[in-house]
Amino acid sequence: xxxxxxxxxxxxxxxxxxxxxxxxxxxxxxxxxxVISEGASGLADLLNNTRDGVGNTAVHLAAKNxxxxxxxxxxxxxxxxxxxxxxxxxxxxxxxxxxxxxxREEGGLxxxxxxxxxxxxxxxxxKAKQRPVDIVDPRDTELRVVLxxxxxxxxxxxxxVPESDDEGDGGSASDSE
Numbered sequence: 001x002x003x004x005x006x007x008x009x010x011x012x013x014x015x016x017x018x019x020x021x022x023x024x025x026x027x028x029x030x031x032x033x034x035v036i037s038e039g040a041s042g043l044a045d046l047l048n049n050t051r052d053g054v055g056n057t058a059v060h061l062a063a064k065n066x067x068x069x070x071x072x073x074x075x076x077x078x079x080x081x082x083x084x085x086x087x088x089x090x091x092x093x094x095x096x097x098x099x100x101x102x103x104r105e106e107g108g109l110x111x112x113x114x115x116x117x118x119x120x121x122x123x124x125x126x127k128a129k130q131r132p133v134d135i136v137d138p139r140d141t142e143l144r145v146v147l148x149x150x151x152x153x154x155x156x157x158x159x160x161v162p163e164s165d166d167e168g169d170g171g172s173a174s175d176s177e
Contacts, residue, residue: 016035016038016039016046017046017050019031019034019035020032020035020039020046020047020050020058021050021052021056021058021061023035023058023070024058024059024060024061024062024065024067024070024071024074025061025065025067026065026067027062027065027066027067027068027069027070028070029069029070029073032070032073032074033073036073036077043077043078043079044077044078044079044080047059047074047077047079047080047081048079048080048081048084051086051087054086054087054088055085055086055087055088056086056096057081057084057086057093058070058074059071059074059075059080059081059082059084059093060084060086060091060092060093060096062074062093063093063094063096063097063100063111063115064093064096064097064099064100065100066100066104066107066108066111068107068110068111068114071111071114071115072114075114075115075118082115082118082119082120083120083121083124085124085126088127089126089127089128090126090127091126091127092120092121092124092126092132093115093120094112094115094116094120094121094122094124094132095124095126095130095132095135097111097112097115097132098112098132098133098135098136098143098147099135101136101137101140101143102135102136102137102140108143109142109143109146112132112143112146112147113146116146116147116150121154122147122150122151122154123151123154123155131147131151132147133147133148133151
């Protein structure tokens with residue numbers, strides 16, 4: 001069935017990369033599973049190098065949109081980078097998750113915790129020199145504590161904060177395991 005629906009998508013001109021980004025925007029796990037099966041041979045490369053116009057990866061988009069199911073499936077993929085930087089604001093998916101949490105009553109904390117559990121580094125600063133904890137709503141003490149605890153555990157564990165670069169590369173889930 002995946003081949004049939006994929007064929008219809010190709011007729012409309014949607015590439016595998018476009019389908020990947022769309023799955024993250026819309027929390028569409030069926031579409032993501034199709035992309036994963038069709039892109040299996042170079043999946044890590046596809047996931048890490050597919051970006052939208054401002055440099056967001058599928059992980060950025062899933063975090064930004066609170067797409068929990070898609071994010072969970074993405075984070076299970078071997079070789080996935082969990083700390084890539086977007087081109088515009090030099091933000092990681094964790095920054096996007098905190099911004100999502102600020103705008104929503106529910107689900108934001110789950111997105112943040114999911115990224116931290118996958119090895120996202122809460123110490124990385126964006127273009128404005130802000131860490132994710134710096135952009136938390138001051139009233140959201142629970143989210144602030146989660147990020148502070150993650151920062152402390154990474155620092156106490158001797159992890160080094162990766163330097164920002166122009167390529168937007170960050171750590172990968174496999175680096176933190």
